[in-house]
Amino acid sequence: MINTKLKHDRRDFRIKKDSLVPNTLSFENSPAFNFVINYPDSEISEFIKLGSIAEAAAKDIRTAARIVANGDLTWCLQTFLNLSRSGSLSLKCSNTLCEDSINIIHSDTLLDFKGRDRHFIVCVQADYPRRQWSHYHIVQNKNQVFRDTSYIPHWVQPGLIKRNASRTGVKRVAYSGQTFNKNLAGSEQAWKKLLEPYGIEFVTLSNESWHDLSEIDVLIGIRSFDSKPFNNKPPSKLFNAWHAGIPFIGGYDSAYKQVGEPGKDYLLVKTQQEALEAILKLQNDPALYDELTSKGRKKALIYNQDTITKIWEDVLTNSVAKRYRIWKERSQYERLRFYLIRNYGLLHHKSKQVIKKLIT
Template identity: 55%
Template sequence: MTFPRYNFVIDCTDAALAEYLRLDTETAVKIYTRGDLNWCLQTYHILSKHSSLAVQCSNKMLPGFINIIHSDQLLQQKGQASKFIVCVRADYPGRRWAHYHLVQNKNQLGPNTSFIPHWVQPGLIKRDANRTAVSRVAYAGEAFNGNLAGTVDTWKQLLAPHNIQFVTLSGGSWHDLSSIDILLGIRSFDEQPHNTKPPTKLFGAWHANIPFIGGHDSAFKQVGVPGEDYLLVTTPDEAIAAILKLRDDQALYNKLVQNGRRKATLYTEETIAQAWVDVLTGPVLQRYRAWLAKPFLEQARFNTLLSMGNLEHQVKQLIKKVVGKKMKSAI
């Protein structure tokens, strides 16, 4: 049987691709803020280093390869029946015509789907060991896109009376947690599970030796234990109480850090790389061989599901447009 080859697909020009393939660590920290670069380019670089798989990275899907492509790029490129496609779903819809899906939350699992943890933030700088007080609470991510419950100004106002600063770390600086004492990852003040979201922020806190306060994300509960390696809150009052508890209770602070440090050993570049290898050489390869064995049936399947997927996307976009117009007219 032919040895499988894996092609990680990113969205870029040929000139940009050449630069991406020459990435150094410092540059990588700055660019891994886009889905396809996070999931496909980064994975290509790491598997090149940590595995014996025949991997390459390109800007298009190729016949004769197992093509791994982000959901957003797959929507643009579509693909052809002659190409085997693994869709990295991330925080996007699955694509019906893909032959296999990779997801970042176990609640996204289904037929021909595997869970792989997202990579830990590259170039991560841990909390400065000389820090002893709790004076800076941070959210590492974009705060404008609905991933942070409340507004930045509200958080600042809530913490100001306690002489605690609230800061946001934007893209390109998410990795530097040296001056942060507590990390927040609260998407909403309710019990929504946010089943498409990853536990990445919790991984970052564990690796940076920083206590983490999160909401009811299913991803956090899948890998962590509330009260043991992170704190779970539902309301703003609970969040502030948790922050003050960590400030005033050194034993609790140390407990979360120590337990998080142990958990961090389960989610490293090496262990996640092995998860990729296990999935790519296990269920993905099995699905690829089944695809090779029934070319006519698979071609019909692909063409039918591509048409259905395109129609589904068009309907969703139309609904968004109609809803958007109604909301504007109501203002």
């Protein structure tokens, strides 16, 4: 990952549109939606040439994997590219917060950029802290929704390859995602040892193969063996399983229950023993396997690139636009609010970092 402190002149890369779709920003001199990423001009230019992350995955899996594994790229760059294909909004992607724009920026990047009172900021919170000085927030879990916040589902894995239609039975179970950050309950070795007596292989997919589920029979997404809801996490793995035609076994993440129905389109477990029993049930009951995948395919129609694009467009041109109008109308109050809350937020962050260092 490139960690660049940009000190050169910044510029943006704009997708120009003659007009906006009906019911979008209606005020005079409608601003562009500026998706902010902390990368040099040269890299942004190359990113935009990709066209879409799915196309990039077909040509260069390393570039696509880098984007999907990086918070500001998977949220801000990917959203910019997907909305650009729709062609209904005035968009740009840049490495700076702009005065004449509605700026969409990842929480971690905003902590670095900070912002000023003349910037209208939409913070993509993801699984990072909420930056209270932002004027609006985009979240990936419905339990993160507060005032001036909209929930938008995370994008489905770009370039996802479905399970091979010729595969039968349950021979390979996979976890697709990062393991160093404790997102997988139990060790990879423990999972292998658990399933080996039943002739089932357990694998973890690297970030360059997250999209390839062609040789996977069951996908798991269990962060801990308890009832912890992980209210800052998205249901991405469940979406991917539905699109790949694979049964999903998940933990007690609130995001799974927000979009799915345990026992109908995925299986819910609390312990590793329950996970084993669920896997063996799928192995021994083809009818259950087919029922879960059939209902999953129907859910996949609700959560795909087209539907999520429409959700983004609706949120930006309605809820965000409304907040922008209020921000413009009461500028003196907003300036004071911004500086007070930003300064407090930055001080709070520094205090937390000091406490962490003292503890460690």
